[in-house]
Amino acid sequence: MTNQEIIDLTNRHVTNTYRRFPITIVKGEGRRVWDADGKVYLDFVAGLAVCNLGHCHPAVVKAIKEQAEKLIHISNLYYIESQAELAKLLCENSFADKVFFCNSGAEANEAAIKLVRKYFHNRGEDRFQVISMEKSFHGRTMAAMAATGQKKIREGFEPLLEKFSYVPFNDVDAVRRAIVPRTAAIMIEPIQGEGGVILPSDGYIKELKALCKEEGILLIFDEIQVGMGRTGRLFAYEHYGVMPDIMTLAKGLAGGIAIGAMLATDDVASAFTPGSHASTFGGNPIAASAGIASVNAIIEENILDNCRKIGTYLFERLDGLKRKYHFIRETRGKGLIIGMELDIPGADIVNICLQKGLLINCIGEKILRFLPPLTVTETEVDEMIGILSTVLDGYK
Ligand SMILES: *Cc1c(COP(=O)(O)O)cnc(C)c1O
Numbered sequence: 001m002t003n004q005e006i007i008d009l010t011n012r013h014v015t016n017t018y019r020r021f022p023i024t025i026v027k028g029e030g031r032r033v034w035d036a037d038g039k040v041y042l043d044f045v046a047g048l049a050v051c052n053l054g055h056c057h058p059a060v061v062k063a064i065k066e067q068a069e070k071l072i073h074i075s076n077l078y079y080i081e082s083q084a085e086l087a088k089l090l091c092e093n094s095f096a097d098k099v100f101f102c103n104s105g106a107e108a109n110e111a112a113i114k115l116v117r118k119y120f121h122n123r124g125e126d127r128f129q130v131i132s133m134e135k136s137f138h139g140r141t142m143a144a145m146a147a148t149g150q151k152k153i154r155e156g157f158e159p160l161l162e163k164f165s166y167v168p169f170n171d172v173d174a175v176r177r178a179i180v181p182r183t184a185a186i187m188i189e190p191i192q193g194e195g196g197v198i199l200p201s202d203g204y205i206k207e208l209k210a211l212c213k214e215e216g217i218l219l220i221f222d223e224i225q226v227g228m229g230r231t232g233r234l235f236a237y238e239h240y241g242v243m244p245d246i247m248t249l250a251k252g253l254a255g256g257i258a259i260g261a262m263l264a265t266d267d268v269a270s271a272f273t274p275g276s277h278a279s280t281f282g283g284n285p286i287a288a289s290a291g292i293a294s295v296n297a298i299i300e301e302n303i304l305d306n307c308r309k310i311g312t313y314l315f316e317r318l319d320g321l322k323r324k325y326h327f328i329r330e331t332r333g334k335g336l337i338i339g340m341e342l343d344i345p346g347a348d349i350v351n352i353c354l355q356k357g358l359l360i361n362c363i364g365e366k367i368l369r370f371l372p373p374l375t376v377t378e379t380e381v382d383e384m385i386g387i388l389s390t391v392l393d394g395y396k
Contacts (some may be wrong), residue, residue: 003036014366017022021354028055030374031380033359044384045125045359049337050194050227052252053297054347054373060255063293064286071285076278082288089295093234096263101270101283105224106139106252108260109187111277112220112246113143115264116185121269127165127184127217131175135195136166138222139168140185147187150195169198172207179211185218185246187213190236193225196367197332197339205240217331218245218268224260225337228252230300232308233334241335255294259287298374307374310381311335314370317385336376340368349391 001009023102025041027034031054033043039191048228053060067082068312074080086100100111120127124293132138134149142161163182163327167174186208189304212219221244226236233239250260260282281287292388297303311334311372317329318340327343342349346362351361352372361369372380 001038001246006036017086021351023142023354031376032055039357041354041357041359042380042384042387043359044376045361046371046373047256048087048251049088049230049371050251051256052228052230053294053301054375055254055256057255057294057297059194059297060257060290062255063289067285067289069311073284073286074375075280076282078287080124080283080285080288082292083283086283086288086291088294090261092262092298093295094247094263095237095265096247096269097266098264098269100166100262100269100277101288102260102262102279103258103281103287104139104342105222105248106141106144106260106262107223107279107282108250108262109138109144109222110141111148111260112187112222112248112264114277115217115246115268116220116263118276120184122271127182127346129180129182130185130187130220131167131178131183132164132187133169133189133192133195134386135169135192135198136189136222137192137194138189139224165391169195170201170204172204172211175208176211179215179217180289181316183215183217185220187222187343189222189224189226190240191226191231191334191337193337194363195366196341197331197337199279199334199367200240201358204225205237205242205379209242209244209296218250220244220246221381222248224248224250226334228294228302230309230337230371232304232311234298234304236334253294254287254290255297256390257287257290259291287370289353290361301375303374307335310372310374310376310378311338313378314338314368314376314381317368317381321385324389325396327395332372336370336374339363340370342366344366344395349395352394353387353390355389356391357360358384361383 024036025033132147136149138144138147146164148160246264322328329341331340350362
C-alpha cells in the first residue's frame with residue numbers, strides 16, 4: 001500500500017486517538033527509517049525513546065527470531081527462563097532485588113501504585129495517598145492517569161482514582177507541606193520527559209529521599225523514559241546518588257518490543273504474594289529475550305559512553321543555535337534527552353523537518369525534543385543540525 005492508502009484505511013478503522021504525521025514508516029535500520037513511498041528519514045525520535053539501540057539492532061532481532069522459533073507464549077502459570085534472566089540482569093545493575101513484569105509503562109506504574117498500597121496495608125498502616133509532580137506524565141490507565149500532574153490528560157475522565165495530589169517539581173517544601181498522615185509515597189520522574197525535559201535542581205532528589213526516610217514513606221522513580229541509558233547512565237537516578245524503593249521501566253527496555261517492569265527492594269516487593277497482582281503477557285519469552293539482548297547491548301557495546309559523548313556534542317550544537325536564532329529561549333537535557341524551548345510554536349517546524357527527511361518531536365507546543373537512538377554518531381548530529389538550521393532560517 002502507498003502512504004495515502006494506509007492513511008485512509010487507518011482513518012476508517014482505527015480510533016482517532018493520535019494526531020499523526022501523514023507518513024507510514026515501513027522499515028528501520030540504525031538511525032534511519034523509510035516510509036511506504038520509499039523516502040528515508042533521519043530519526044531523532046526513536047519511537048519515543050524506545051529504540052535506544054537504533055532500529056532493528058541485530059542482537060535484538062536475533063533474540064526475537066530465536067525465541068519465536070522455540071516458544072512464543074506460555075503464561076506465568078509456568079516458569080520462564082528468559083524472564084528470570086532478565087530480572088537477574090536488571091537487579092544486578094540496579095538498586096532492586098525483585099522485578100514484576102508487565103507490558104507497558106502505564107501498567108508498570110499501576111503495579112507500583114498497587115504495591116505501595118499493599119505494602120502499607122500489610123503493615124497495618126492506613127497509608128494510600130501518593131504525591132506526584134505537576135507536569136508529570138505517568139501513563140493513560142486510571143491510576144497512572146490520576147498520578148499524572150496534567151489537567152489536559154485527566155480532563156473528561158472524572159471521577160479520577162482518589163488519593164493523588166500534585167506539587168510543583170523542584171520544590172521540596174511543597175512536598176513537605178503536601179505530606180499528610182495518609183501519605184504512602186512520592187512518585188517522580190527524576191527528569192520530566194513529556195512535561196518538557198525538566199531537570200531536577202541540585203540536591204532536590206537527595207532531599208526528597210531524605211524526606212521519605214524521615215516520614216516513613218516510599219520513593220517511586222518513574223524511569224520509563226529516562227531509564228535504559230537515555231541519560232548516559234543505565235538509570236537516571238545514578239546521576240543523583242539516590243536509590244528509590246520502587247522504579248518503573250518500559251520504553252527502551254526491550255529494543256522496541258512491548259514490555260514494562262516494576263523493580264523494587266525485597267522489603268517492599270514482598271508485599272506482593274501469589275494472587276496479589278498478575279499479567280498474562282508480563283515477562284513473556286519474546287519480550288524477555290528481547291530485553292536481555294537490549295540490556296546486554298547497552299552494557300557491552302559502549303552505548304552509555306556514546307550517549308554521554310554524543311549527548312554533550314548534540315547539546316552544544318543545539319545550544320549554539322541560540323546565537324543564530326533569537327527565538328530559541330533555552331536548551332536543556334542530559335545525555336540524549338534534550339529539549340529546546342522556543343518563543344514560537346514548534347509544530348510547523350517539526351512538519352517542515354519531516355518534509356526534509358528529519359524526524360523530531362514537539363511537546364507542550366513550544367518545546368522541540370530530541371531523542372535519537374543512543375547509537376547516534378557525530379556525523380548524524382551534524383546532518384540533523386544542518387536540516388534543522390535550514391528550517392529555522394525560515395523563521396528569522
Ligand atoms: C511513556 C511514559 C509512560 C507511559 O508508558 P506507556 O508504555 O505508554 O504506557 C509513563 N511514564 C513516563 C515517564 C513515560 O515517558
